[in-house]
Amino acid sequence: xxxxxxxxxxxxxxxxxxxxxxxxxxxxxxxxxxxxxxxxxxxxxxxxxxxxxxxxxxxxxxxxxxxxxxxxxxxxxxxxxxxxxxxxxxxxxxxxxxxxxxxxxxxxxxxxxxxxx
Numbered sequence: 001x002x003x004x005x006x007x008x009x010x011x012x013x014x015x016x017x018x019x020x021x022x023x024x025x026x027x028x029x030x031x032x033x034x035x036x037x038x039x040x041x042x043x044x045x046x047x048x049x050x051x052x053x054x055x056x057x058x059x060x061x062x063x064x065x066x067x068x069x070x071x072x073x074x075x076x077x078x079x080x081x082x083x084x085x086x087x088x089x090x091x092x093x094x095x096x097x098x099x100x101x102x103x104x105x106x107x108x109x110x111x112x113x114x115x116x117x
Contacts, residue, residue: 002032002044005108012036012115038115039063044104056102060111066090068114071107 006016013034020031028048035041043059057072071087 001104002030005105006034009108009112012112014039036111036115040068040111040115042107042111046102046104054102056104058104058107060107069110071102073102 002016002018006013014037016032016034018030018032020029022029026049028046030044030046032044033041034044040060040062043057043061045055045057045059047055049055055073057070057074059070060068062068067088067090069087069089
C-alpha cells in the first residue's frame with residue numbers, strides 16, 4: 001500500500017524508505033520514512049496486533065524537525081468523538097478530531113493539499 005501511495009503522490013515525494021518490516025511473529029510491524037519535495041518528512045509506524053487491533057503514528061515534520069502534524073491512536077483525549085483517533089497540529093493545543101482512523105491515504109492527501117496550495 002505504501003508503494004502505491006508513493007506512486008500516486010510522486011509529484012510531492014522526493015524519496016522514501018522502509019526502515020523496519022517485521023512479520024515473522026504474530027504481529028506485523030512497519031516503520032518507514034518519506035521525504036517530500038519541501039524537505040519535510042513523514043515518519044510512519046504501524047503495528048497490526050490482530051485483525052481488529054491496529055496501532056499507528058504518522059509524524060510529519062518540517063526540515064528543522066518541528067512538528068507540522070501527527071496522527072495517532074494512543075489512548076489519550078478520551079473526550080473526543082473520534083477517540084482514540086486524533087491528530088495534533090503545531091498550532092492546536094488540544095488535538096483536532098480525525099475521522100480517518102489510521103488511513104494513510106488520507107494523510108498523504110492532507111500533505112499533498114498543504115504542499116500544492
